[in-house]
Amino acid sequence: MKIKIEHLTKRFGNFTAVDDFSTTFEDGELIALLGPSGCGKSTMLNMLSGILPVTEGKIYFDDDDVTDVSPDKRGVGLVFQNYALYPHMTVLQNICFPLEIQKMPKEERIAKAKEMAKLVHVDEFLDRKPGQLSGGQQQRVAIARALVKKPRLLLLDEPLSNLDARLRLEMREEIRRIQQETGITTVFVTHDQEEAMSISDHIVLMKLGVKQQYAEPQELYNDPANNFVADFLGNPPINKIFGVAKGGNFELEDGSASFPFELCSKVAEGTKVTLGIRAESAYPVATAEEAAFVGEVSSTYAMGKEELGYIKIGNQEFRAYIASELGYKKGDAINVGFKDRGVFLFVTETGERVR
Numbered sequence: 001m002k003i004k005i006e007h008l009t010k011r012f013g014n015f016t017a018v019d020d021f022s023t024t025f026e027d028g029e030l031i032a033l034l035g036p037s038g039c040g041k042s043t044m045l046n047m048l049s050g051i052l053p054v055t056e057g058k059i060y061f062d063d064d065d066v067t068d069v070s071p072d073k074r075g076v077g078l079v080f081q082n083y084a085l086y087p088h089m090t091v092l093q094n095i096c097f098p099l100e101i102q103k104m105p106k107e108e109r110i111a112k113a114k115e116m117a118k119l120v121h122v123d124e125f126l127d128r129k130p131g132q133l134s135g136g137q138q139q140r141v142a143i144a145r146a147l148v149k150k151p152r153l154l155l156l157d158e159p160l161s162n163l164d165a166r167l168r169l170e171m172r173e174e175i176r177r178i179q180q181e182t183g184i185t186t187v188f189v190t191h192d193q194e195e196a197m198s199i200s201d202h203i204v205l206m207k208l209g210v211k212q213q214y215a216e217p218q219e220l221y222n223d224p225a226n227n228f229v230a231d232f233l234g235n236p237p238i239n240k241i242f243g244v245a246k247g248g249n250f251e252l253e254d255g256s257a258s259f260p261f262e263l264c265s266k267v268a269e270g271t272k273v274t275l276g277i278r279a280e281s282a283y284p285v286a287t288a289e290e291a292a293f294v295g296e297v298s299s300t301y302a303m304g305k306e307e308l309g310y311i312k313i314g315n316q317e318f319r320a321y322i323a324s325e326l327g328y329k330k331g332d333a334i335n336v337g338f339k340d341r342g343v344f345l346f347v348t349e350t351g352e353r354v355r
């Protein structure tokens, strides 16, 4: 099912938690809703589920306007961070429960619940109580319970954040598998960029209730809409050098270095600009002619075949990977080249990308 969101806004008093959000989620995709704590992810999800009424805007499931449709009539499955299973019921009873409410005949609902238990790999534990399961197993049961009614949309709010690091990795692959096997449109809330990058078809990145970018994971990384997006994705985080655009040059804020940088001619003379450089996008070149600029090695850290080096330009510093065999040492001059990919210019004040 396709989800169309138009100008969706949620206010709590005079605080705006989600602000004029529009986008379309394609049928059958897994979409990650990504952003820092408090940016409005859960608020978005709860408006999609119908738990939370919207202040303004519209939500369409395919062509149906569901903005004012109650949660139980939307056909959504919900999974939260704290599994919220019924502790006194067995695994089978937990998964059956939504069907029992629908008054489905007993045999039919048990058959359906068993099918779901199999899909999420908890069919060995049908008679156990939630307290007798690991966190990962409990979350599988919660997913089975959300899927048993064959929802049109699956909504997951940080479903992995109560799990330890290893289980998180395993379970995120599992969520991807289950999503692909069922083909159900799924919205997955997380504040973990790596989690979002690794399993989703598209990512929506939010900041303070405002959509920053909706794109495929790799596109978000390679072609960020603004400084916030570039900053949010990537490990190590993107390098930033602060300067001013002067005569087509990028000049460091204190004038301690300056070099030609084409995008600087696209903004007004004197505009404060930030150069964003991914660590893998700056590399040593043989001659100063080929280089974007000449810097100085300030430190290196061995990392096997590569070294992570800190390079000084004027009085600022950034990280880059440098091949170990080049043997750079602290204090060496280094000709730094830029790759086409992973080097961006932003207007410092607004964060807007200069293209």
Ligand SMILES: Nc1ncnc2c1ncn2[C@@H]1O[C@H](COP(=O)(O)OP(=O)(O)OP(=O)(O)O)[C@@H](O)[C@H]1O
Binding pocket: 012, 015, 016, 017, 035, 036, 037, 038, 039, 040, 041, 042, 043, 044, 191
């Ligand atoms: N019922 C409410 N009344 C007032 N403010 C609220 C209410 N619910 C949420 N907010 C505020 O709206 C903003 C967005 O909250 P939301 O729970 O959607 O964030 P989130 O992105 O899910 O964060 P987290 O990653 O911490 O779960 C927050 O600043 C929050 O304090």
Ligand SMILES: [Mg+2]
Binding pocket: 041, 042, 043
């Ligand atoms: Mg939340």
